[in-house]
Amino acid sequence: MPKDGKPTRERLLETAERLVQRNGFAATSVDAILAESNSSKGAFFHHFASKRALASALVERYVDADLNMLRAGLDAAEAEADPVAKVLAFLGFYEEWSGDLTAESSCLYIAVISERDLLDDETATQLERAILGWRTAVADLLRKAYAARGLIDAPDPDDLADQLFVIFEGSYLVCRALGSPEPMRKQLRVFRQLVESLLTDRR
Amino acid sequence: MPKDGKPTRERLLETAERLVQRNGFAATSVDAILAESNSSKGAFFHHFASKRALASALVERYVDADLNMLRAGLDAAEAEADPVAKVLAFLGFYEEWSGDLTAESSCLYIAVISERDLLDDETATQLERAILGWRTAVADLLRKAYAARGLIDAPDPDDLADQLFVIFEGSYLVCRALGSPEPMRKQLRVFRQLVESLLTDRR
């Protein structure tokens, strides 16, 4: 077996992810990625058939990491026994996580979604995998909490689950617009408070 | 006075807004804008000092339109007397508005925020104008509703107000990712339900 190219490929992906999150995909040239990762044209086009193929690889990689993030929250929820406490522990996990963010923190989804060119069937499927992954898991937590409290006319669990994903993305945008990571923390806190109000303050 | 160039400038802005929302700013070439708007290089650079200057003009224009959207919601709220009903009428207005969206609907903020290059002092100030405009007005509605219900340990009004903006942006992203305008409607509905639960379901 010849030389192992995985480290190089990984270095390219890491650098590309950082640059794409910062300036978008179209505004990130292959040359810029090469300069930042001390690599070469030959290396890049050996590992990726085209710049577009890099985008696909980036998204797939990112969705995997994102779903790992989901699992981490679910693990934190497992510590609680009561279904409502599970939901609140789950949301609390991300509230704490948000404390580690910086003003430069961003989300690859935003860069990909904001350029229609990148939304081919493949990336759309990956994004769906992420959104449905979160929806399914969170809605499951919510349904059990609804059942435990006998809630009936509460928001649709799927939609309420999606709200968390929506708040992540929206908060990332506001954080960048205002140049501070604080909005993410505050928004996750508000969402937790609203869900708490829904699950615990009923007559 | 020579020829009136406002129609041309406006046509360029409209076309540019559409293309930038679709594919992002960097991926939208000046030539593409010219082709779509049946204009010329001479016309473009007569009205805009640079492509960057176009971005600034686009954002300022868009923030104005966005704040008009805010005012439309506030007007709808005025129809109600009770502070809580005002809040719900306000949110209901956007829920209805979302019915007019298509799968192609998008938000210019997303395109601007996702490219750091575009976030200079000028555009950042414009984005702040939009975010703070919404925050101030919505928080005011919320504070009056809190007072009317005697709520004390409810979410911070400013943060809850920001949540609406966050949900708009996050939903736009999810709508594009899933290729449907439905998530916007559902998310606004969920948010209204959560706020309603907060403002009316307390012990």
Added chain:
DNA sequence: CCTGTATCAGACTAATCAGTCTGTTGTATC
């Protein structure tokens, strides 16, 4: 040691890009 193949290095190319420049046209004012 020889050979094959994956891994790279970097010069090169054709296309596209933002922006310039020269010239033309329309219109209000005198």
Added chain:
DNA sequence: GATACAACAGACTGATTAGTCTGATACAGG
């Protein structure tokens, strides 16, 4: 109708772009 100037039109340019191509190099198996 002469003048002045805003409002264009479009050829042109230098820089940047994604992608190609020709080799060099490393490393495993025979």
